[in-house]
Amino acid sequence: MTQTVPLDPGALTPDQARALFRAGLRVPTAGWCTGRTQANLIAVPRDQAYDLLLFAQRNPKPCPLLEVTDPGAVSAPIFPGDLRTDLPGYIVYEHGEPVAEVTDVTEYWRGDLVSFLIGCSFTFEAALADAGVPIRHVEQGVNVPMYRTNRTCRRAGEFGGPLVVSMRPVPAAQVADAVRVTARYPSVHGAPVHVGDPLELGITDLGRPDYGDPVEVRVDEVPVFWACGVTPQAAVAASRPKFAIGHAPGHMAITDARDTHHLVP
Structure with missing residues (x-):
């Protein structure tokens, strides 16, 4: 059904x-x-x-x-x-x-x-919204954009691979608010790992995420990147365990x- x-x-x-x-x-x-x-x-x-x-x-x-x-x-x-x-x-x-x-x-x-x-x-997005920070993928009704980066996670036995990040465009004047709000949620990724130029993470095109959907980044906005829990799946792809x-x-x-x-x- x-x-x-x-x-x-x-x-x-x-x-x-x-x-x-x-x-x-x-x-x-x-x-x-x-x-x-x-x-x-x-x-x-x-x-x-x-x-x-x-x-x-x-x-x-x-x-x-x-x-x-x-x-x-x-x-x-x-x-x-x-x-x-x-x-x-x-x-x-x-x-x-x-x-x-x-x-x-x-x-x-x-x-x-x-x-x-x-x-x-996603757990801290309501707090971001309460602080007046836009959540673009929710506004557009799409999945959050996620990207594999050039940062390598610490290996552990069979598992290793790249850091994956999620991205939310934030008005430049509200970046400090976004950092402050999310830093209070360390058990759900906490503060961003990077603010600004995606090339520093090895991301060449924000319009082509590795997972999820692209979102609009407006002229007055800064791309803000948070560590993402899809990272273990990127480790599975890189490390190739049996199942x-x-x-x-x-x-x-x-x-x-x-x-x-x-x-x-």
Whole structure:
């Protein structure tokens, strides 16, 4: 059955959103379930989980861990839904290559998979909006643009690869506000990793993101870049482990945790 996007997805509860995704709705989740924490998902077999855990520990800016499950678990304390069905989109990887993009990974799920829920910058977007900072991808109704950079993450065992960033155009006069607001959310990427010239990150064309959609950058705006939880999937592509499952970039796990849980004074 075809599902339609609710008129006000921000007003939904996490349970309501997860039910829509379980029924097959595929849509980026920026602006959904206002006040609730969103998370990136990456799941790997148990024999690779320690390396991925170490990769996250060594690269906390792009990989702030919110939860790690036991092998085979399909839910988590902050995510009481089903990790196999209750996200709006998944990518299945074999030897680092995407082999399927689906809305349900039940047929691919393995009993030895360890799932990692990693902080997402969508979590602080309501605070940015409250501070008057525009959220262009939400305004345009598209996915946030994400880019692989020339910055290399610290390797851990099998896993290594480039830092991935998300970009939001910010009016020059509000950049300091954007930095101040997001710095108070260190467990969901925190302050930006770069402000200004994308070439310093090896990004040659903002109009061609590696993941997500391009957005308008106006003449009075500065591109601002935050570390992104798609970084582990870039590590999967670079390191080519035998098997992994990740969320489709921008199509997040909506948890029961509140954004305020991640706010520091």
